[in-house]
Amino acid sequence: MKPYLSIENLTQTFPDGAGGDLTVFENSSFGVEKGEFVVILGHSGCGKSTIMNILAGLAEPTSGVVVMDGQEVKGPSLDRGVVFQNYSLLPWLSTLNNVSFGVAARHPEWTKAQVAEHSTKFLAMVGLEGDVIRRKPSQLSGGMRQRVSIARAFANHPKLLLLDEPFGALDALTRGTIQDELLKIWGQMEQTVFMITHDIDEAILLADRILLMTNGPKARVAESVEITIPRPRYRTEIVEHPNYYAIRNHLVQFLGKRSKEMAGQQTEPGQSNKPTTVRIDKTDPQDDPEDKRPALRAVNS
């Protein structure tokens, strides 16, 4: 049984400018289940953004296919909403119109009033209400702009929501607030989300599963780490959870060391190139009570 979103043997090659080819990633395969929140972590240059663009349909892979809900992904579609790192709001439209033009594109049969009501509702879900929604994006702070962008994406109920480092340009405090809002809205909508980030803590807070990529060139998705921390998660509480530092250490080790060691390694021909599933759970009853002090615990990997 194929997963809801299935990425099969994806390879991307770019001309390297010296007459040759540069293979960014090779034979990457992974899947995302419906309603799942999957985060992809990896160093710059491993092709995360390229994968994102391929999933969005904005770019075409050199080879390999993406299948979503039984259909091959060909070109951009309203079924796959994107939140870009730089917000990509249209600066000549008001906040409300930035959301409602998307809603109108999704539901051409709706009346103006319906579109406006739906858009206002989703802006309110990210905390933008009243006078603010009449303002132009240039009159909003970076955090508010990203909220608009998130509202625009959720308001369209896409089958898959793609988040391309959505908090990369925000300061730490704003980032925290919007992460909480994202979690809240995601909890209400049962939305399938695929997100890129550089931030390990952000990944643990948000994800059901974290995909780890080896370094490029010839990168691939090597591991799939389950986040065994129950929801709802709150940033102040999850750090107390016994699994938090175990998972975090595993991720740090991977990104710091093994992503480099595994760089360029391909699986043997004929073998599955699916990522290895890693499950770290310290809450098993036989576990040492010493693990309650996570900072002192040895790395388990």
Add this chain to the structure above:
Amino acid sequence: MYGLSLNVRAAILSCLILIVGLLVWEAAIPAQKAVGELTEYERLTGGGQPKAGVPPPSQVIVKAWEQLSDPFYDAGPNDKGIGIQIGYSIYRVLTGYFLAAAVAIPLGFLIGMSPIAYKALNPFIQVLRPISPLAWMPLALFIIGDSEASAIFVIFICSIWPMLINTAFGVAGVREDWVNVARTHELGALKTAFMVILPAAAPTIVTGMRISIGIAWLVIVAAEMLVGGTGIGYYVWNEWNNLDLTSVVFSILMIGVVGMFLDSMFAYLQRRVTYVE
């Protein structure tokens, strides 16, 4: 004085410069004999006017009052009110200008969106653009055979380039993110053009339109001097032939005022379409 706002102080300074300028001009012109003291012959040869009749501002103001109080009189081919003359000029400018816009903006869109069209058309644009619009006049007169239409053609050919180049530049420079927003929302080609590319490129396009209308207004005066008949350019030349320099100075000022008015319309449009990123 320092309690006044910057604008008020600037306005006071402008008025001062105007008054001083007019006084200096007035004082620099030697007093003239009243027309009544001249003989018929002197009047016909302009003999009573020692400096070939550069008029003092007071005369220009009187002339302006006289002309502007009845701008639309029509007393035969060589004697029409300033309003009618300017009206003809504006009509020619706007006709040629909007014909040019109708060609330049869609073509600019095409060139801006298609690198092939850009590369293919660029050599033609680069050769045709620096040609003085008046250089087309003989060819236009010969081919079109009608002086009125030739004047409009000259306006058309001079206003097309800034609009074409700016539209192409603006369209080509639309941020890819915005186009991607349109693509992920499955907007069709037409919707993308009108909802994303046009508003995104509008400030650049309107800048081109503003440059074009300025050039068109410069060129119409020269074109009308050549084709004759009607229009503010013809009026200036006609008054020069009449040695009525008061009317020449007055019409020069009117050309400036109308030009400013045309420009400020596009300045207003420009402010309307400008956005802050």
